[in-house]
Amino acid sequence: MTRQREADRPGAWSSGRDGSAEVSLTTGALARRLGVAPTTLRTWERRYGIGPSHRDRGRHRRWSPGDVARMEYMCHLTSQGVTPAEAARLAMADPGRTADGPAAVPQPRTPGGFRDLPLGQVWPESRGLARAAVRLDASAVQAQLRSAVETYGVVVAWEQIIAPTLHAIGRKWAASGESYVEVEHLLSWHVSTTLRSTVTPGADGRPPVLLACMPAEQHSLPIEALWAALAERGLPTRMFGAAVPPEALESAARRTGPCAVVLWSHSRQTADPTVVRTLLALGWGVRGARTHPLALLAGPGWAATPPGPGTRRLTGLASGLATIESSFRTLTALGG
Template identity: 30%
Template sequence: MASLGSAPDDVSRAATVLPVGRVSALLGIPAVTLRTWESRYGIGPSARTSGLHRRYTVADVDRLRRMQELIGRGLAARDAAVLIDQDAAGRPDADGSATNTELLLSATESLRTTELDDLLQNCLDQRGAAQTWTEVVAPAFRRLEARFAGQGDCTDLELLLSRTFEATIERYVYRRGLRPSGGRPTILVHCPEERHTLPLTVLRAVLLERSQPVLTLGPETTTFAVRDFVRRVNPAAVVLWASITRPGQAELRRRVADGDHRTYTAGPGWPPHAEPFTNLSEAAATLTVRRSARLF
């Protein structure tokens, strides 16, 4: 957590409690705003005087300064408070993942699409597809989903982030020249009418990073076309992705399962008894075909 740093000399860490007026003057934040942050987000004073008057500790002021910095970067106050709570719970990310998630949300909320694309591309270059998804992008989606549950105002932001990341991954795969090394492929299938295509785009990139052969069929592909394609390709595995339950999924699974390949389900649209993949690392580990080590 950031320290007071630039606080005036007369406010030392020996001064363990401060009234709201003093904190307001110190940070340049109106007292009414400080009280709003306390009532709405729980970012407030934690100490009490002998007369039970609430007072800000130096740690409280650190949190307020952090709140001020995050809002100054473009984060909504609610999202900034969530991030501060995560820090307090002992989940800071030493490798910069939390900071990248903040910047990602800031660029998304401010509709700075060029900055958003650059940030995603840098993360992919530095971390690869799996870590970028798990450590940076997925936490951003979780924050947006939590905000939607509370306010219902960010469907457009989720769509912007999803489409931008999907396009950036496709460029990343092309620019890196990721290619399979041969063998029977895995076929990734979007169930009919599926609109959430990002998860399989990420999984495809992760498998290609591991030199795994992989093919993808979009949601416009009919059940019979999927069946015929599977028969023609003779894959090692087929993955059926569904974000929600729709008619025809069970029939698709039944028709695709006929063959000597493995058939997997993935996504929240499948019931528990279908044993779907529930996260990227599980899917990637299961679908990665181990090969003998090569000497170069």
């Protein structure tokens, strides 16, 4: 399932029953927006008395815009190191306060807070994921990621929710020294775990796509996202991960006869054209009709390397996926 009903989508608002301008969120939608588990919202209501202003018939919670602003402020306070009890007291004492307004809060006990991240214009789910990551709330991060992938699919989840959050945390890390390193590591680990646990790789007898980082490349999350997107579509793949030795990659290509080989490079220092030339020199099949792999160059490290014969540049997850799917269609048409 990769879609939700409009009324249940994270961040979607629903009109009041009287047709007025008053709108509200469900508990599930609010939890995704804030980056917390629904049970956390219920616990806060039970322990600290901070909850929705009204319930629909059948005791369903509906959170008004004022409720949402108050809960956003509470989450902002907890991300700054304020205890939940004190954060709830402050949020209820100043109902007009919002998470984006000036806040007189106790001195932070963490390197920074959610408001410090340069997120820009992003989906509410991305803000919720960032809030959970800054709090180092592993269970909420995992729940947010799984919900994103299961609701929208790998490509949309990566491009609209996961990648913007990772980029914002990375920029903050680069600008503030060692601050946010723990946030980036926790989020990266859970992204990798989610991509591998929510998708089952396909295997249908067709030549697979090999995915590997260059020999000196340790950044593997983007190519893991591509692997998950291919697997989600049932296309055969072989993932080798970070820092693959050139001899191992050559051996894997000879043994599997791949449709294509994706080579990920995050920086120019790891983009080695000799590895590409070695792969392109490989061939298999009967003499006179030998097959050669297509080398797909992915990542910013290849920006200064113009594609040559037998190679293509992948510039994004969605477009890269389309290129690989086209290669499979061509292979099928040729009887491969």
